[in-house]
Amino acid sequence: MISGNERAASLVIRHEVRPTDKDDYEMWLKSIATEAQRFAGHMGVNIIRPHNSTGSYTIVLRFDSDERLDSWLQSDTRKRFINEIRPTLVNGEELEMHTGLEYWFTPPAEHRLQARPFKQFLITLSAIFPLTVVLPWVLHPVFDYVPLLGRPIINNFILAVVIVYLMVYVIMPRYTRLVSRWLFQ
Template structure:
């Protein structure tokens, strides 16, 4: 990515391997840090994935508006102090990855080896969703566009269709679709 370009959304993926018997203390610690993170500038949401059976790895994903906001949170004194406090609960130092753009759709689920999906598989999976959406959605929206004169302008109708497709891809379809296809995707 060119240094002048700024990603629209950044996700920090943090993995903590917790010492056996320390899970309860760690979860109490999480209850304190999550509201503090939520107050950070540019914060857009958080998700905690508890360890699959037989493991002690918690995965925390935090979304921010920009890379700058994400970096500010990671370097903040409040976070540094809280991580120092949680260090005795962890088997090793935390692992932190910063993911920008569409890459987040193709992150292996917790408990799987952290390898990247092959680009050609990412391409095929994304195409298999976008192609049908670009065929069906404009057709479904056609009556709405026809009924409202301002929406008949091609630039406006295409913008609306594209915004709906991107929203569906980001928040509805791809998180579920990549989970469904994970065996193929990460093999």
Template sequence: MTQQKHVTLVITHALRPENGAAYEAWLGKIMPVAAEYPGHLGANVIRPVDGQGMWNIVIRFDTLEHLYGWTQSETRQRLVDEITPLLAEGDRTEVRTEAAFWFTPPAPHLRQPKRWKQFLITLLVIFPSTNLVPHITGALLPTLKGSLILHLINDACVVALVVWFWMPIVTRIFAGWLKKA
């Protein structure tokens, strides 16, 4: 059974608080229209917390082509043009095909962990990997010792371990600590 991947469009709109009701009415118009487009999988609106004017809309599509069908459509452009006068910073969009980075927050309103925490977590997985892998590959491939080929194999093994094994585990284990201020 193949796992269906989806793409996500994250839209961020900054508004002045007095424009909230007009923006809600606009959302009531654009959301059903977006839902009619092929491949639409759903949408969520993350309303601003008190005193802030940052709205985030998360729309999921089954394929990148379907997402672009919506984002590049004349209908969406017309509706965005309609709301643009209320936006303080314009229509900011970001397409995410998957978690592009280990430390990308799961929701647009969350902040990334502090850089020093990202550094420590990354060091935690890189240091042992870069020290263990060369010993193992050196023992398994003694004829390649000191060669660029062995160096390439070591680098490929370290990157694979970090990307597909260590970082998913370590970021899950330290998730609470990473989220703290």
């Protein structure tokens, strides 16, 4: 688990579903995802469905802090949902906490899915390039107004901090979810 209130937390959940219960599990999955969205700090959910004959689902749940993620994990709502679905699971559930970039391109699975390097390059470039064009233009008035911030090393550092922050916490979690089908083909 991560420390600090200001850092997002991701929970990776693995469920092995009995083949005869996949339809019930899919309905359950939609219901619990809807409930999780109602909790404070919820930042999104990504579901990786089985790619072969196994019933192995991977769910990535993101909250804006580990405290809010813990609140969801300990909630009566989640406990009720887990008790409801437990009979359809082969081995119960596996939970792992993650932070930062490690889950962007290599989600865990039985046969580890890995985006091809050229796809990682294209996704990352298409997210960073617009930021490197727009952010200097947007922050230029601030750099002009405060001369100390206008020094090359300082303004480059500020731009790097803003770009990395936006990439880690705002853009890439949503962007990779949006293009995940293409990314992992």
